[in-house]
Amino acid sequence: MITVVKARSQLPSGTVLSTADLVLDRVAAADVPEGALTDPDALIGKTLAAPVAENQMLTLLTAVAARTSVSPGHVIAPLRLADAALGGLLKPGDVVDVIAANNDAQQAVVVAAGARVVTIPDLPDDRAGPGPDGVLVLIDVDAQTASAVAQAAASATLSVIWR
Numbered sequence: 092m093i094t095v096v097k098a099r100s101q102l103p104s105g106t107v108l109s110t111a112d113l114v115l116d117r118v119a120a121a122d123v124p125e126g127a128l129t130d131p132d133a134l135i136g137k138t139l140a141a142p143v144a145e146n147q148m149l150t151l152l153t154a155v156a157a158r159t160s161v162s163p164g165h166v167i168a169p170l171r172l173a174d175a176a177l178g179g180l181l182k183p184g185d186v187v188d189v190i191a192a193n194n195d196a197q198q199a200v201v202v203a204a205g206a207r208v209v210t211i212p213d214l215p216d217d218r219a220g221p222g223p224d225g226v227l228v229l230i231d232v233d234a235q236t237a238s239a240v241a242q243a244a245a246s247a248t249l250s251v252i253w254r
Contacts, residue, residue: 093120096128098143104183105210106139113149126150138210141182167209168237170228173248178226181208187251189230191243202243205254206230225249 099114106112113131127148128134134149143153170189172178181187189203209229228251232240243249 092117093123094129095123096131096134096149098145098147098149101145102139102143103212104139104141105212108134108137108139110135116146118148124148124150126152138183164233165231166234166237167229168232168240170203170206170230170240170249170251171225171244172228172250173225174250175226177250178211178228181211181228181251183208183210186254187230188254189240189243190250190252191247192250193247196247199250200243202239202249203230203232203236206232206236206240206251 094115094117097114097116099112102108102112110131113134115131127150133151134153139153141153143149147153185208187206187208188201189206190199191202192199207230209231211226211228230240240249
């Protein structure tokens with residue numbers, strides 16, 4: 092038997108982990124995946140990279156380091172993707188180019204190159220989740236690029252491609 096860290100309840104991606112979110116549980120060593128954590132302190136203050144189920148064993152791959160600030164000149168900008176299924180494929184840390192396709196234009200244009208996905212919020216009231224208007228994604232970009240993304244969102248359909 093080995094003691095591992097598990098999620099006390101179902102947690103959405105983007106949750107900043109606290110001791111209240113975690114529980115220690117003894118399980119058969121043969122049932123423990125590689126990298127499972129035995130010390131909850133390794134996760135306190137980290138942000139979930141993806142949703143986790145109640146009683147799921149946690150690893151360092153489950154979470155990303157807490158991000159308390161952005162680089163100088165950078166901001167966290169909202170990006171509403173038209174295709175909610177595309178948003179489901181993204182994960183924090185992905186680097187993407189944001190593409191704007193306007194029905195009046197001859198071709199799509201890149202409005203943000205090398206944007207880093209910070210999180211895909213999973214709010215209980217569905218404001219950030221999939222819906223008729225797509226899915227909300229938060230990206231780390233410089234302030235000028237954030238303005239270009241916001242302007243493109245007002246008149247074009249936004250999508251991403253991975254780098």
